[in-house]
Amino acid sequence: MSNSANIKIIDEKCTGCTLCVKVCPFGAIEMKDKKAVIDLSKCTLCGACVEACKFEAIILKKSDEKKVDFSLYKDVWVFCEQKKGEIQSISYELLGKGRELADKLGVDLCGILLGDKINDKCQDLIARGADKIYLVESPKLSAYQDEPYTEVLTRLVQKYKPEIVLCGATVIGRSLISRVAVKVRAGLTADCTGLDIDPDEKLLLQTRPAFGGNIMATIITPNTRPQMSTVRHKVMKEMDPSSGRKGEIVKEEFPDDVYLSRSMLLDIVEEVEETINLTEADIIVSGGRGLGAPENFSIIRELALTLNAAVGASRSAVDADWIPYSHQVGQTGKTVCPKLYIACGISGQIQHLIGMKSSDVIVAINKDPDAPIFSVATYGIVEDLFKVVPKLTEHFKKILGK
């Protein structure tokens, strides 16, 4: 045990205040004879108790910390996701945040762009904040595939040594960056809602929700580089494009074997109903069990159409086969963070709330005054949705001149 990580309580310093017991997310601390005792079979060494203890009575020790020289690693990178040659909006959001981090560190912000015949998009990324673009073009990179994308990004990281790499927490981003992180043995933190630079150590401070947003954790990557994070849609703000910005474009080429893929992408199918991508939408109108029947989703769609919004649904509406799973918001569906979320006839089970409660403004329309959805609502209306929603659509039409 002496040379591996461990945690212990110094009995002489422990006052039995029970603060550590309360903050432990894993229920691993108990009081015995007025002293805290850690159940090591439950403890995950997360350090929440160390932070909470006012008497420095808990020591978390990592074995022989090695000081590594990271002076070769610099610049902030953003993986710029493209589909069918179009830059995805998440990339602009990441460039906005990346610009801020690069300025704090005094380094360049670099956009990483992989695709086929896509060099005309570089200026767009520069206008959105990038100082430099690493561009890799090949017909083999036209659509995302795990293996060639992983190999190319890994080689770029090894060659140019960025200190930070940001990537969207999208289907593509999560699949890709998890592989790259393992290949280069870097730390990777998922779904960060806050990113900042520690002013003393210059480390990336990554804050993310855990346990369905019930607790927040700040995570660092002290001993490896790059420091990698994924970020969900709509969490970071994009920069206003400035067409006058200048930047450098670095073209990279690789031997053919780098582009090899054991799996083969046969087809990309777009489902017609999904007119507006749920995770990218600024406004979402969601329907639940209160709609009573699948055809009643029409009043949700009507409101959504008026607001140029996406249509969401609760799990129970999806399980009843009223609407496809791709519309489901919540723990086993999608996590969304729009500017406005309108929940109609949704009671607000915790699993649903987890998926939408970080929305800027939440409206709840439900006839049950005790529905949990009202606990997170900015505006609540206790009324039959069939009476309110059509009227709401009318009023919005007036406001929007439709």
Next chain:
Amino acid sequence: MKILVLIKQVPETTDVKIDPVTNTLKREGVQSIINPFDMYAIEEALRIKERLGGGEVVAISMGPPQAKDALAEAISMGCDSAVLLSDRKFAGSDTYATSYTLSQAVRKIGDFKIILCGKQASDGDTAQVGPGISTHLDIPQVTYVKKIEELTPDKARVERMTEEGYDIIEIPLPAVFTVVKEINEPRLPSLKGKMRAKKAEIPVWTAEDISCDEEKIGLDGSPTRVVKVFTPPPREGGQILEGEPEEVARQLAEFLKDVVVG
């Protein structure tokens, strides 16, 4: 065909609540369950076995000793056997160390064709462990699988859910698949299954048993480190609009004017 299902025991999130007085996490009476997404992975493994008319499904979990309960439940659903990876040395593992540790167990079992995982765990929500395992093992993967269309002993054709629809991908085996809810409806354990689970011996493997490089496991093997854990500020209390439907609709539209015109 040997199919491995990797599962995680998680707290039933519904029960993780914030105490409004102390603003801390209430843990009393928190039940542990199999991560909801892993239930679909177990079900899919069982369906593959049924579809091919044979095979062996092995459930693997890494966690504290009590994670045996999750593995017993997997057996009660129909998994043939289970292994628990449990060692104090694994404590504090991040997704790098976790995917390394699981991949070492997979190597020890060997001779597999398919590894199934849920797309992410409900407590950590990272979706990083599945892709991490395929990378450690250097085998191909498909994430967010919503359907296995075709399956032979050497290859599979699957649908990967995307933001806009789905991709159709052909992939040689062995491979890692992480699955989404849409793929199936998990079965309930049968009475016979429950009896079998009760009698089943679930071996516990330590770091040594799976030949782990100690520099890659647990807190020491984890590149990331939690420096602070805190409860988010509670959402500000909202406003209930009262009146006739016509009136509340007008009021609400007015309040939201800036957002919708924005």
